[in-house]
Every structure is written in C-alpha cells, then in structure tokens.
Amino acid sequence: MNAVRHPLIPESHMIRQLVIKDWQLYQKQFAAYVVGLLIGLTLIGAARTWAFYAGGLILLVLLICVGGFAIGTSLLNERKEHTLPFMMSLPITQDGFFWSKVLANTTIYLVPFTIVVAGTAFVVLFTPLPDGILVWSMLIYGLLAMNFFISLGAALVIESEGWNIFVQIATSTLISPFMILLGQIDAIGKRIPTSEIVWSTPALLILSVEIVVMILSIVVARAVFRRKDSFL
C-alpha cells in the first residue's frame, strides 16, 4: 500500500528529513573518504612521479567507492535491514521518497567528484603536464559519473542485491576499456601529448552521450518506480 501525504507536513520537509537521515547514516564512511581524499591530494602535491600516480589512483578508487557505498548504505541496506516498512509509514509519497534518495546520493557523490575534477583540471593546466590530456580526463570522469547514475537508477528499481552488485561491477569494468578506446580515437588520443585543449566532435559526442545516459538513468528509474505498487 502506498503511503499518503500528511495534510499538515509539507512533502519537501519530509524529503529534507530523509536526505539528512541518509547523510547521517553515511557520515562515518564519508569522513573516512575525506581522509583518503586528503592523502590522495597530498601525494599529488608531493611533486614526485610515483606519488602523483599513487595519488591519482587513490582519488579514482575513492570516486568509485564513494558512489557505490552511498548507494549501498542508503538503498540496498534499507531493504536488507527491513527499514523500508518504517519508511512507508512516514507521510511521504512514492515520488517524494524517490527524489529524497536521488538528492541524497547525488549530493554525497558530487562533493568529492567536484573536488577531484577541479584538482585534475588544476594539475593539468598549471603543471608541465600537456594540456591536451584535459579532454581525455574529463571524458573519463564523465564515465565515472555516468556509472554512478546507472548504479543509482538500478538500485532504485531493482530489489535484488545480487543484480545491483552486478550492475556496479559491470559498469566499473568499463573504465579500462573506455580509457583505451579514447586513446584510439585520433581526435582525442593524438591530442593527449599536445598543449592544446580541443573539444573535437567525437569528444563532444561522447560527453553528450554520457550526460544523456545520466539523465536517462534517473528518468527511466522514475518511470519504473512510479509503476510500482509500493516502495518495496
């Protein structure tokens, strides 16, 4: 049975409360990621080649983990620990519940994502690294964000934990082939060692596809979610 809106409590208030609840549950893990983020950035700032690659790798792994764990904590665990029946008793509609989850997860993900993307742009633009690598890196970050939204969309509508883990692993395995693929596209790969930042047609096309898939993941998830009879 669907929960109904309480006449005296605005839905936006409930959505806010649920976002805060998700944040509080996730806080401990996020605090650990902040430490990882600091270690990664410090390694990059150590001005040594090995430290630069180690720091970059830490940041990349962190980005994948932040999204995966946020989804796991706020959606999958809720089902596993049977807290959803409690959520159903709250004065919130299915739509409100859906958007509270999207908002909480997106906010949690976008904070480290923005820091890492900005840090990368800074390193590329203000160090001897060739500026041409910027487009390649931004497309990879685009893929990471796209993977996050696909996993989020899946977690919102697929109840099986196994399938959700499959989606997360499957999307993560795309990263290496995608990096190689980008290197083989002349308009992107051949520009990596140059000092020019060129958003060529293939680069713009890939970025557009990434953005469209991100939006579609949420749109499709919402459409499927609305057809459900209950939250469960």
Next chain:
Amino acid sequence: MTAPTIAQGDGERIHYMDNLRALAMLAGVVFHAALAYSVLVHPFWPTADTGNSVAVDVAAWFLHLFRMPLFFVIAGFFAAMLVRKRGVGGMLGNRFARILLPFVVFWPIVHLAMGWLTLHAAANVEHPSPMLAMITPWLADPNRPAAPPTLVHLWFLPYLMCFCILVWVVDALEIRAPGRWLRSMTPAVLSVAIPVALVLPLYAVPAPHPAPENLFPQWWALVLYGVYFAFGYQMFHRPELPGRIAPLAPFLLCGALIAYAGLYVLLQEPQGPGQDPLVHAARAFLEATSGFWMTLVCLVYGKRWLDRSHRFLRYISDASYWVYLVHLPILFAIQYPLLDVDWPWGVKFAAALSTTLMLCFTSYQLLVRNTLLGAILNGSRAGRASKKDDAASQSAAGR
C-alpha cells in the same frame, strides 16, 4: 566531543587569546617586511635589497619559528570553543563563512596583484633583486610556460579549513585516543614529546621551514601545523595548562633561545642534495624545540600580561585579519621602488613597514570596520558589538 573541565569563554571574552592572535598576525607583517633585508633569503625573495643585515636575519627567523605555530594553537583553541558552543556542524558552517569565503574572495585578488607588481617591477626597477633579475629574461620569452599559481601568504586559510574539517572527521569516526593522550601529558612531557614528534616533518624541508604555498596540501605542513592546532584544541579543554606550564616558562625561554642559537649556527652549513643528514636532523630538532617552547612561552606570558580588555588592543585584534590579508601586495608595492633608493636598510625597513601598516589600518577603518566586509571577517560589526555578544563574537571570529 569531550566536555571541558572548566567552561571557558562562556560569559566573557578570553582576552589574552585575542591579543596574542593579533600580535601573531602583526608579527607576520614585520616578518615579511624584514625578509627584504635578510641574508638567508636574499637570492629568493622578490624584494631582496642590497642592504643585507645579519641582525634582521637573526630576529626575523626567530619570529618565524613560532608566529604561525602560535597562530595555529589559537585557531585550534577557538575551534574547540566553537564546537562547544555550536556543535561540530555549527563550527564548520562558521569556519566556511570566516575562512573559506574570505579565501575565495581575496586569494585571486592578492594573487593577481602580486603577479602584476612583480611584472611591473621586473620591467621598471633599475637595481633588481637576484630573484627579479633571474625572472626578467624568462618574462621576455613570449612562449614561456605559465607559472603555477601559489597560495601566497594566504596559505594558512586552506590549512585552517582543512584542520576544521578534520575535527569533524575525528568526531564522526569517534577517534578519541589522540585527544586523551594529549590531555594526559604533564607539561614537562608535552614540552619534550611534541618537539620530538615535529622533527620528521621539519626534516622533510629545508630549514628554516618554508611557507607551504603550493596549491596542493603538503604533508609536512599538515603534520607540523596540525599538531599545533590539535594542541590548541586540547588546551581549550585544559584551561589550567598555561598556569601549569608557567613555572617552566623561564627555562623554556632560555632553552628556546639556546636552541635557536644552535640552529642559526647550523644554518650556515650547506643544505639540499649532498647535505649531511645528521646536521639536517639536528637543524630539524632545534627548529622544533625552539618553535614549540617559544609558543608555550607566548601562551604563558600572554595570559599573564595580555589577559585584559584594552580598547587599543581590541581594535588591533579586530583589524588584524584584514591587515594580514592585504599587507603583502601593499608591502611589495612599497619595497619594489625602494630597491632603487639609496637609503640605509634600517630607514627603508622602517619606511616600508610603517607605510604598509598605516595603509592597512586606514583601509580597515574606511572600508571594513563598519561594513559588511567587517561582519564577514570578524563575525559581527566590531564597532556595534555589545558586551553581551562579546564572547560569542570572539569565538565566531576566532581563526
């Protein structure tokens, strides 16, 4: 967070902390003005003058060893006070407004101003410093690579923000052991354990330690200033600490001076690739000892002599943040033309310092004190703050 044994800053302002913070910030202006006449940084400082002075070197570098450590102790103290009054979330919100916002606003302005002043000086100064002379041919190259931006003298703001975020991390992860460990130490143990802990980060950099101006965090600076910040944080929960350190203060002062004398002698030994590792370890130890002991001495004598409300000191305290933010471009704008003036170094130093301070304080009075900018920097409109709001505004402004 652990509850303090005695409630500090509940009803009234902790004047000595305010006054010490103001003095630490003003010491920064004196230090930067003095660097133009330092022997040690003559090859690297953009406004380095021909009138080198060993006396300036001795005094300026001694000040350098404890002015920022003291500042970070005070910042940690006020962060703990804010946590107690507003909770960790409230403290973070306040720090974002008082530290991150001013940094985001002022850093680009200061950075651009410093860049422009140096370009202008490289083109116009007839007796350039070694640094200016070195960059002039590089500037003439139209295809020169862009120099990476630095945090300039505002580096302390991101580090401070970082430590405040780490307060939240420690709270969220419920890490209690380091705090308990720091609180359990007697003053005598503290005065030995902390310098020993600081040897490693100081060993990683040349002596005297440079400013961590890189845009990416430097591990040695995180450890060095993080320890001072944590010490200040714990000091809030141990209000009796300055009193317990007081009997040791004369010995700490003598010890710090002796350690600094030893350091100054060892600074004449070569540094960098091929340096003697033992000599450098000794430098790091003496630097750590002198810096920490002088910080303790400042806290003890600050509490003894500066723990009172004084109109003048309060004004200095209110203005110090603004003065520190804007002083360096003003100082450089004065010191670059002075490179071509044939005056004794003492006169140039006095002229540059007094003119910089005069311009900074005048601009504070006209542009900041009773404006929105003042409210952002100091937490409340300083001129209108009531006594009732005094303690609250102090913790809010506490950087």
